[in-house]
Amino acid sequence: MTDTRTTPKKASDLFVECLESEGVEYVFGVPGEENLDLLESLSDSSIKLVLTRHEQGAGFMAATYGRHTGKTGVFMATLGPGATNMVTAVAYSQLGGMPTLAITGQKPIKHSKQGRFQILDVVDMMQPITKFAHQLHSGDNIPSRVREAFRLAEEEKPGATHLELPEDIAAEESTARPIPASVARRPSAEPKAVRQAVEAIEAAKSPVLVIAAGANRRMTSNMLNEFVEKTGIPFVTTQMGKGVLDERHPLFLGCAALSSGDFCHRAIEDADLVINVGHDVIEKPPFFMTDAFEGDARGKTSKVIHISNNTAEVDPVYFPQIEVIGDIANAIWQIKEAVTPQDAWDFKRLLCYRDAEIKHSDPLESDDRFPIFPPHLVRQIRQTMPDDGIICLDNGVYKIWFARNYTAHLPNTVLLDNALATMGAGLPSAMMSAMLYPERRVMAICGDGGFMMNSQEMETAVRLGLNLTVLILRDDAYGMIRWKQANMGFDDYGLTFGNPDFVKYAESYGAHGHRITSSEHLADVLAKTGEAKGVHLIDCPVDYSENDRILNHDIKKLSAKL
Structure with missing residues (x-):
């Protein structure tokens, strides 16, 4: 009988075996030729490859997996431009305290014949924005380096780790085996x-x-x-x-x-x-x-x-x-x-501030003008979402309104980023949430600017058969910066743009498109999409004209009088 403990196996197979040992369910990413050994090894594993349309989308999905589960989300890319496309998502998980492992490929490090073509020092690039970044120099070292990456990713404060697997290292043979995780408990307070x-x-x-x-x-x-x-x-x-x-x-x-x-x-x-x-x-x-x-x-x-x-x-x-x-x-x-x-x-005085906030917010949330007024939008979303429903926010001025006015009922039901505060994360975060919790209602809430930064992942969402609502708040501008610009007394300049027909755009991917024409119509569409299957995109015009007055002036004046 052959002793499998000493039988050599390809290093990429060993790498995947180590991922399986860590309980990895998904690897998200956009592979390149430098990942082909790893891709072949994944094809024969229990791990599901989720092919995305951009490395950033893969990283945001992996980070959201880490946020929901506390386990390390894994994503992969090739060398050079694939790795640079990862950087924002790596920083997102590092600053936001979400455990991830980013895997990149590289040209052979022993006998490369391609000069400096596509070569960047990816490990050096990743080190300032990760807890651990390492190039694998030997197949025999894969188990210890993978175990270390997962340990550090999940150790408080959780964050990002990175491993680079060069082509020739992935193809070599090794008799090493995965290292099991130790049982560890965090220390108690003194x-x-x-x-x-x-x-x-x-x-x-x-x-x-x-x-x-x-x-x-x-x-x-x-x-x-x-x-x-x-x-x-x-x-x-x-x-x-x-x-x-x-x-x-x-x-x-x-x-x-x-x-x-x-x-x-x-x-x-x-x-x-x-x-x-x-x-x-x-x-x-x-x-x-x-x-x-x-x-x-x-x-x-x-x-x-x-x-x-x-x-x-x-x-x-x-x-x-x-x-x-x-x-x-x-x-x-x-x-x-x-x-x-x-x-x-x-606590009477402290509680009076909350009473005053509710008194101030109620008439704003009842204002059913069109285009939709942000406080009213928040109320409508809260009314339509069940207790365990998950909203995933991109970054924009609407994030302020949702953070203030949307009452969260359970942990991790309002996913927003107040660390890196990047645009483009809302849709991929919602996709991951819908994958993990197919029985729960999930909604991505994006500004038109942030949505277009990763809108190509609509194809991924449709291909994966997800049930998901994507609400686009359209003001044809980078609204948060425009709000800040107004507050600083500057002229309105350089922050407006055009948009595609979002309904046709959704349909081109095989999703369902809806265009809002009134507050009543929004309530009706939200109710219908909440019960429907598939990916639904809602084009919702919003009125941000009073952001500056309310958020920068009225609230501060009213609260100071108490």
């Missing part, structure tokens, strides 16, 4: 730090909880819910912390979607203790540690407790006084078990 946090919470008069991106992990949601129910401490979320707790909760104070001056920002400023859970300075800060935190005109000072897997990165506006470092869910559990709710706590 009891003395927990005690300090508990004492600070009990001594406070009006503490507030801020839930950020790092809290968006399994188990953390349950622990935070128990903490809020026991203590009655109200909470704010950052954009990437949306949905960790159900935002219909009476203690929800809002999402810190604007930079400052919103109602929830005023609540944080009035609190004398901020319990900041999972904060990452990669996000726009939900509060600034100046003024009230250093002592305001009334002599009031505030403190910040930093609860996270990692120590706080010192920043000009963020320098917490107490740090509780370790597994976040465990840290919250320890604090929850030890803390005693205090009769002296008073």
Whole structure:
């Protein structure tokens, strides 16, 4: 009998065997000739290849897989232009804390006869935007390098890793075998730090909880819910912390979607203790540690407790006084078990800010003008989406409206990017969500600018047989930058463009196209597409004319009066 443990196999087969050992389900990508050995090995594996129309789309899908599952999403490309096309998606997963492995091909490194044709130092290019980047020099080293890439991708803070597999290394033989993952547990927070946090919470008069991106992990949601129910401490979320707790909760104070001056920002400023859970300075800060935190005109000072897997990165506006470092869910559990709710706590003023925000938002959300008014659009989408429905936002000014006004009911049901904040990710993210959760309703919400950056993935969505709604908010401009331009007092210049007929564009891919003509029509189309199979694109004109007045002026004036 042949001993398979010592039988040589092609290195690309070994590479795929290592991926299978890590539990990889999909590899997304656009292969090139330098990947053909790997492609052949994948064809005989349990892993499904998802061929996309651009490497960026493959990377966004892999990152979204990582975000939903906590497991590493894998995507591949060839050398040179294929690798450079990956870069935005690699940075997206690195900054956003989504575990991924990017695999690139390369010309033979031992006996190449093509000079410098298409040659870039891809590993050197990837190193600043990954946790780990490595060129494989030997088939025998594949198991250890693959295991290391997966370990680092999933270790807190999760992020991007990269492996380059040259043609000649992929074709050589090896007797090596996959290395199984070890059983590892994240360390628990130090009891003395927990005690300090508990004492600070009990001594406070009006503490507030801020839930950020790092809290968006399994188990953390349950622990935070128990903490809020026991203590009655109200909470704010950052954009990437949306949905960790159900935002219909009476203690929800809002999402810190604007930079400052919103109602929830005023609540944080009035609190004398901020319990900041999972904060990452990669996000726009939900509060600034100046003024009230250093002592305001009334002599009031505030403190910040930093609860996270990692120590706080010192920043000009963020320098917490107490740090509780370790597994976040465990840290919250320890604090929850030890803390005693205090009769002296008073949250009336904090809660009044949320009441004022709702009072301000209600008439805006009821405005059914056409083209569609953004707050009204958000209300319509929320009304049509089930509790577990998933919306995947591209980047644009509408992201602010959805972050502020769309109440998330469950974790990872509002996928937006407040780290790299790239355009073009909405459609691929929704495609991945629809693949993972075919029984749930999924909607990509894109501006016309962001949609056109990866619109070719409509073909991929149709080919995969996905059930998906793609809502395009059309203003024929780069709306967010136009909003900023207006706020800075500059002339309206250089930010408008033309668009294709989106209905015909969708139909050309084999999808279904719909063009909105009124608010009532939007409600009808949303209801019908929610029940229908297949890929549906909705061309929805939007009215952004009041963005500057409402977001930059009205909200700040109203909140300052409270």
